[in-house]
Amino acid sequence: MKARHKRLGLIVAGLLLLVIAAVLITKSFRSNLVFFFTPTQVEKGEAPKSGNFRIGGLVENGSLKRLPDGLHVQFKVTDTAKTMLVEYKGILPDLFKEGKGVVAEGKLNTNGLFEADQVLAKHDENYMPPEAAAALAAAKAAKTKDSSAKEGVK
Amino acid sequence: MPKELSTFSVLYRILARDIKVALRRQSDVMAVFFFFIIAASLFPLGSSADPKLLSAMAPSVLWVTALLSCMLSLSRMYSSDHADGTLEQMMLSNQPTVLVVLMKILAHWVLSGLPLVFVAPLIGLQFNLSSAELQLLAISLLMGTLTLSLIGSIGAALTLGVHGTGVLIAILVLPLYIPVLVFGAGAVNAVSIGMNPNGALSLLGTVLAMALVFAPLGSAAALKIALE
Amino acid sequence: MPKELSTFSVLYRILARDIKVALRRQSDVMAVFFFFIIAASLFPLGSSADPKLLSAMAPSVLWVTALLSCMLSLSRMYSSDHADGTLEQMMLSNQPTVLVVLMKILAHWVLSGLPLVFVAPLIGLQFNLSSAELQLLAISLLMGTLTLSLIGSIGAALTLGVHGTGVLIAILVLPLYIPVLVFGAGAVNAVSIGMNPNGALSLLGTVLAMALVFAPLGSAAALKIALE
């Protein structure tokens, strides 16, 4: 009988601990334990002030340019809310394209320029033939035009 | 029966005995200290002298060393009790095996993990760490080493009575140690690059809470299997 | 006596038996491999994102890890023979104890040091080392690990019969390992900064030669004391 009580107590203690674990894990999601930071996070000061870190986002359309020395490239990384200027010397991965995902690793200099040591491409989870992609893009464009037109009416 | 001891005092005796045995052979407690200190000092020796490199290496090197020194003392956790038959006697005690195991784990922590919490910041000074980093190092080690003892106990119990245990334990336990290392060293790295370490710390807490539940269960099961 | 075996075959038997015992529990040989691989992979996990830091850390991290994994298997060197009484029997063999000890050391090297010579370069690839560095890593480990086994044997013999051996051995042996580490990792560091590694290598050779003379003597003396 006594043994049974003890076992019950142990089970309760175990469940309590599991609840604590659950609470802690949900709490940590709101914090910033991540592989990379978005420009917004950098702006808000959540990213490291010193040392290396990674930023991630989309390469802004039309922002990619090669510097006169022919070695460095510059481009802007955006998360649609904020953007950051990145400079990099080296070979870009194949999937690196304007409008696509990117993760750059390096550090922020005093001018707010992000000097990258490494640039990685991050793609999304969509797989489809180019024609389908084109059609989808067209449809999307039409839709936004549509909605903006509606907005104009209002 | 008037002569019966309370659960609490039985458990206390188990804890106290382990600590007494360890203190009797003073070298044991010292040993983890010294291993940590010596091993951590090896890294600067092996690398070309560059103070910046050194301080950048520090969180990972210190945490990995702490992890290895906790791990090294694991094979001792149950094996000597097994060899002289006292483990059998403990399994036949009138307390649930899970609690007995928990006491063994606590004793291991007090003797091997806890000292590191105090020594690590001193060694960290050698590596040029700032006071904020040192503080985080101590906090993360406090939570982390307990988790290491808990998880390690499963490995120690599983390899009981198997020869050449040291290396086998390492293989079993190191993969399970990775989250502790990532979050623990992550917390220190976070402050050193000027970020908030709370995320890493609360994940460390999650791992600790889960280990507190599952490790004693797993170890108790493993010990029963080993003694069969 | 017609049935007497030659010195050579007696010594060969001692070596062969150790290797046979180790192979019987295959995992033992594998284990040093795996420990090395897993432990070496821990360092990147603990450090923040910086590929440059990683390759700068590599020589020291790989050498220290090799050293630790050799050391981990030291406690096994004599202790199991001691526990089951075969060590007593070996001391009562008709061969000089120094030679018997030398065979035990060789067996340890074949089983724990030699494999690392082959694995380390593979792991080095992960750390972005150049082929010249990898080559030096292998050469320095070839000479270095034998020295480690020799020196380690003294520590293993001294701590015989003491519990919690793992950590105690570490403390005794690590300081003696420092020269090996400095010259071994030094040779690799030398090539990576474009210098001639021959100086470091010949120093490594000197240490090896000295260890070959003194380690068996020291170990034999320590074993006799332990058995008294």
Place this chain on the structure above:
Amino acid sequence: MGFLASNYVLTAKNLCGVRGERLLFEKLNFELSNGSVLYLEGANGSGKTTLLRTLCGLSKPYAGAISWCNENISELAEEYSKYVLYIGHLPGIKEDLTALENLQFSLALSGEKFNFTEATEVLKLLDLAKGLNLPTRMLSQGQKRRVALARLWLQDLPLWVLDEPFTALDADATSLLKQKIEAFASAGGMVVMTTHQEVSIKVPKFEQLRLDA
């Protein structure tokens, strides 16, 4: 002796023991009650140790069941341990601690209070007076066994499970132990034991069980 006032029964039903895929014994049935001494016989390797460990609950029987006062011991779990005193091939003492410290710990494990003077008396009775403050490591083979056996004098449990208790003991210690076992059985205790030495134990409820290889 609080315990020995009550009535207990240990029943083994259809016990079957296997070690490493080898059948050691099969369909064993026996029942012990207060005052019984069960003496296991059998050649080396016949499974005596295996059976004793099963009786304490350290190993699970391959088939069959053991019950204590009609409750299965695997269900009683640590509740059952309150009644069993097991001394195996290994002495179960820590070599770094003194004899007294070892005994104190053994008693704590079964939840019993430790009486220092009583324990000292028992150790003196067992001719260990000289070694009281030595770590047991410094004792000879037989002296270590005596320390382990001192528990029989100090603990108050109704079932003793003894695996070759006379090993390494000299003539004096052997006869002391023999008398103790007889006294315990006649006071209502139960004993299960094995030994290869010829020691005649004289109690009314003496049973022998032969395990054959």
Place this chain on the structure above:
Amino acid sequence: MGFLASNYVLTAKNLCGVRGERLLFEKLNFELSNGSVLYLEGANGSGKTTLLRTLCGLSKPYAGAISWCNENISELAEEYSKYVLYIGHLPGIKEDLTALENLQFSLALSGEKFNFTEATEVLKLLDLAKGLNLPTRMLSQGQKRRVALARLWLQDLPLWVLDEPFTALDADATSLLKQKIEAFASAGGMVVMTTHQEVSIKVPKFEQLRLDA
């Protein structure tokens, strides 16, 4: 048996043994020649094991000297080991190896060739036929001792030093061993041994030595 043809003498002179600052025995003098059996008696802790280890050269005597054919054994060093077969409290077998592999290694250590069929015969004689291919870890307490004792049948050395050789053996094995010792002594071997069990060994040159605590 090549060895037993020659004449050997083991002499102990004024031997004195100390363990951890305690005097165990003092001014022991004895001499063994071909065919002698020396039987050490004494209570637990009286120093039997200490004396036996000293006789083999594993420990140094605190005072006094041991000589083999008039040469001091500490000068003979490993030369002396060619004549001594020691079996102590520990069986001296590797639990990972099979019985045969263990015996082969033991023989190699004293430089003797190993005869596979002969060894198998001996193990069968000792009732270990079933366990021939098992690692000795899987054997019971008594079976392990039997493996260690098999060396007595296989090795050809003139001096046996046996510390409680009958421990853990069942009746069959005990009588086998007893006969073997008698046969060895009557063929000219020397034996030094201790045991707490009553085993009567009948040889002409039987001596008893009592170490008293």
Place this chain on the structure above:
Amino acid sequence: MQWHNVDEFLAMGGYGFYVWGSFGVTFAAMALELWLLNKRRQRVTQIVKQEAI
């Protein structure tokens, strides 16, 4: 059918090394597993035969 000729198929749009490397590794690993397993199976059938006698 996506391909006009064999070269194009092998080139995989410039990703030949990676694509064929992946497929190669995958099927090599499976083949190795099958080979090892087959060796073991042969050993086992030997045992079965022996024991049947």
Place this chain on the structure above:
Amino acid sequence: MKNMETKTGINWLQINWLRYASPKTFYPLAGKLIPWCATCAVLLIVYGLYLGLFVAPTDFQQGEGYRIIFVHVPAAWFSMFLYLLMAMYAGLGLVLNARLSYMMATAIAPTGAMFTLVALVTGSLWGKPMWGAWWVWDARLTSELILLFLYIGYFSLQAAIDDKNRADKASAVLALVGAINVPIIYFSVKWWNTLHQGASVSLMNAPAMAAVMLKGMLIMAIGFWLYSIAVILVRVRCEIVERDSKTTMFRQD
């Protein structure tokens, strides 16, 4: 007296159940299943390869490089799935004390480890051209590497303990403890932002893949599944014989 007790009806159910779960009845059953699984596996994998290499169109982002998906994803799925299966059998073994269950767990491990290794290698081969790095320490990749280490630990432990009974139970405990890693692998891409992409196929949402591509991938996956079953069954048969041949059990009938 002894005979009477064995004939009482209570053990009836138990005996019957043990019969189904017993290695001896399972052995021939497995033997019959193997050829079917193997044939289907070959057919499906060949068809899957045909779909993946010849029929499926180019991807709009990754060009032809994406075709690695047809081996990477099935291998990654089965690396995780087989671990769970292994842990389940191991747990079942502990609960029911059934030898067959342990043997299944033992037989699954090598195939699972093989697929883990394949997922890691093909992932690296895919990462180099697409991401620009062979390896990064993000949560998905790290946890998959831990999975490999867990498989290695499982083997090592089993090899180190040679009392089969104990080896089974001890490694079962390890398998169960390690199972916690699998959900972490799976959800890592959701919980943390990783370099590795999120799920293209999930139970909740419509697949973010063109139908042909998805079809090829699923068929490859089913092929791999049947391959696994066949290989595991062969291995479990070997296991049964090897274990029993050391004893007299197999010879008895």
